[in-house]
Amino acid sequence: MALRTEKPKIGYGLALLAGFFLSLISVVGKEALKLGVDPLTLSSLRATFTAVIVVVTLMLTDRQAFRIERRDLTLFLVYGFVGIGLNYFLYFYALQVTTVAISITLLYTYTALVVIFAFFIYRERVTRTKVIALGVTFLGVALIALYI
Numbered sequence: 001m002a003l004r005t006e007k008p009k010i011g012y013g014l015a016l017l018a019g020f021f022l023s024l025i026s027v028v029g030k031e032a033l034k035l036g037v038d039p040l041t042l043s044s045l046r047a048t049f050t051a052v053i054v055v056v057t058l059m060l061t062d063r064q065a066f067r068i069e070r071r072d073l074t075l076f077l078v079y080g081f082v083g084i085g086l087n088y089f090l091y092f093y094a095l096q097v098t099t100v101a102i103s104i105t106l107l108y109t110y111t112a113l114v115v116i117f118a119f120f121i122y123r124e125r126v127t128r129t130k131v132i133a134l135g136v137t138f139l140g141v142a143l144i145a146l147y148i
Contacts, residue, residue: 025046026104029092033095033096039093039096040089042088047084094106094107105144106141112134
């Protein structure tokens, strides 16, 4: 689903708003963990909150986006529970056992891991740009590790 607008400022504003709320996940999650909320509960709350926002948004903007082919239903369920649910749980668990800085750093190394897995699994070509990006990513992780 792509929302189209003739007003790019709306898109920029929504992107900034998304970034703002994304930045709150770690801080709010860490505080909730300190109060005794377990990672599984936090994962469930995050998924439920997100689902409500997505459903309301799609109901107001693009009802056709709810259509899922029967043959794709299994893939959606597996991706939802394993891909997203496990991701949320492991992220909040990492927040519980380490700092916000380390958790975020590890979370955002996923782009580097995609390049590596794509090479080994799909034999995708690793370009010079990808090698530089991998180097910068791992340099950043190393710098954070040295200062913590």
